[in-house]
Amino acid sequence: MDQLLTQFGIAWPKFAAQVILFLIVYAILKKFAFGQIIAVFEQRRRTIEEGQANAEKIKKQLAESEIRCQEILRKANADAQRIIEEARTSSDASTQKHTQQAIKDAENIILKANESVSLERARMVAEVKKEMVHLVVDTTAKVAGKVLTEADQERLASETSKQLAA
Amino acid sequence: MPFSIILASALTLDAPTIFPSSQGEPFLEWLSNSVFVSVCVAAFIIWFARQATKNMTVVPGPTQNFFEAVVQGLYDLIESIVGAHMVARVFSLLATLFIFILVSNWFALLPGVGSVGWGQAGEYGFNVTAPLLRPTTADMNMTLAMAAVFMCFWLYWSITEVGVKNFLNHIFGVKGGLTGIMALALIPVFLFVGIIEVVSMAFRPMSLSLRLFGNVFAGETLLSTMITLGKDLKLPAPIDSILSVTIPIPFYFLEILVGLLQATVFMLLCSVYIQLSTSHDEEAGH
Numbered sequence: 359m360d361q362l363l364t365q366f367g368i369a370w371p372k373f374a375a376q377v378i379l380f381l382i383v384y385a386i387l388k389k390f391a392f393g394q395i396i397a398v399f400e401q402r403r404r405t406i407e408e409g410q411a412n413a414e415k416i417k418k419q420l421a422e423s424e425i426r427c428q429e430i431l432r433k434a435n436a437d438a439q440r441i442i443e444e445a446r447t448s449s450d451a452s453t454q455k456h457t458q459q460a461i462k463d464a465e466n467i468i469l470k471a472n473e474s475v476s477l478e479r480a481r482m483v484a485e486v487k488k489e490m491v492h493l494v495v496d497t498t499a500k501v502a503g504k505v506l507t508e509a510d511q512e513r514l515a516s517e518t519s520k521q522l523a524a
Numbered sequence: 525m526p527f528s529i530i531l532a533s534a535l536t537l538d539a540p541t542i543f544p545s546s547q548g549e550p551f552l553e554w555l556s557n558s559v560f561v562s563v564c565v566a567a568f569i570i571w572f573a574r575q576a577t578k579n580m581t582v583v584p585g586p587t588q589n590f591f592e593a594v595v596q597g598l599y600d601l602i603e604s605i606v607g608a609h610m611v612a613r614v615f616s617l618l619a620t621l622f623i624f625i626l627v628s629n630w631f632a633l634l635p636g637v638g639s640v641g642w643g644q645a646g647e648y649g650f651n652v653t654a655p656l657l658r659p660t661t662a663d664m665n666m667t668l669a670m671a672a673v674f675m676c677f678w679l680y681w682s683i684t685e686v687g688v689k690n691f692l693n694h695i696f697g698v699k700g701g702l703t704g705i706m707a708l709a710l711i712p713v714f715l716f717v718g719i720i721e722v723v724s725m726a727f728r729p730m731s732l733s734l735r736l737f738g739n740v741f742a743g744e745t746l747l748s749t750m751i752t753l754g755k756d757l758k759l760p761a762p763i764d765s766i767l768s769v770t771i772p773i774p775f776y777f778l779e780i781l782v783g784l785l786q787a788t789v790f791m792l793l794c795s796v797y798i799q800l801s802t803s804h805d806e807e808a809g810h
């Protein structure tokens with residue numbers, strides 16, 4: 359074995375020197391290079407993971423907001439439809455009511471107008487009759503050429519009224 | 525032993541000290557040319573890592589960005605093999621292995637590495653026998669050192685992760701969910717399989733280190749051979765000069781790829797070894 363090692367040039371002092379040298383390089387790189395780099399990697403990894411988690415959270419919140427928004431819109435649409443329907447119903451009822459009121463008012467107006475016309479007619483008829491009686495009495499007095507007494511006037515007026523009434 | 529510079533020189537298996545002595549014991553025997561290159565590579569890696577991580581900002585500069593990209597890529601790759609439960613513990617060592625091997629392999633391709641040093645004049649010119657800079661992964665001491673360090677950590681992580689009982693059960697235990705008489709009957713078989721498994725584990729440092737060493741050493745030898753091909757074929761000097769520059773070019777690109785590949789293979793094998801011994805039963809499907 360020793361002969362084999364010697365053939366390959368292995369000498370323990372040189373071997374030990376190489377071992378020590380390699381361990382020194384390993385220790386220095388581990389402490390001052392890889393440790394720092396791996397710490398930076400870890401920090402970056404955590405930052406990326408946090409970023410991804412936040413992005414996921416935001417995405418989830420966005421999806422929830424979208425659903426909530428859709429729900430609100432749907433509800434608003436439903437409310438709007440209901441309000442429109444109620445307004446339409448209310449409007450129909452109001453129109454019906456106002457129409458009925460208008461019809462009723464119109465009927466009242468017509469009725470009052472008829473009554474007024476009847477009264478006016480009666481008053482005018484009465485006036486015409488009164489005028490006619492005066493006219494008949496005056497005409498009779500002029501035709502007869504005499505002054506009619508109170509009794510004659512009463513009788514003549516009464517007969518004229520009866521004639522007009524007939 | 526005069527000092528000279530040539531384009532390349534064939535490596536020997538032994539990594540000589542950079543302070544050769546003609547009398548008695550050499551000065552600082554342990555400081556071989558590959559140890560010296562290891563120091564250079566280590567210094568470069570540490571300097572670059574510090575440059576990249578000294579003033580870290582949220583929006584990284586070019587150096588920080590490059591280093592982060594490398595580390596992130598390695599982290600993801602290692603995590604996909606060893607699992608999220610182990611990656612934090614094992615990442616630093618595996619990443620150090622990968623970066624160290626990769627930089628060492630590519631450092632070996634720099635002009636002057638393996639071709640600047642001490643030697644003597646030969647039949648075809650100056651022959652460097654003791655280069656000042658030797659590719660450190662072309663030295664078994666280095667590759668075996670990395671493999672040995674890894675195996676120590678591997679044993680520690682395996683035992684602390686699954687416990688001694690589960691670790692031994694993982695090796696010697698009856699697998700396949702067998703119970704009752706069937707399990708009892710198969711205990712000797714799985715004990716034998718466990719012994720084979722232990723032997724294979726014991727050879728892991730050698731297989732890891734020899735694979736890396738062999739590839740890099742062969743690559744260096746290949747480049748050296750391509751550079752000196754004209755001389756070996758005894759071609760005229762002008763042709764030899766042209767060939768010594770043009771022929772190695774494709775092999776340099778090959779060695780760049782091999783350097784990356786070997787670093788990746790070493791790290792991936794280490795990751796797989798960790799995964800095999802630290803995966804929990806429910807995850808491994810045993």
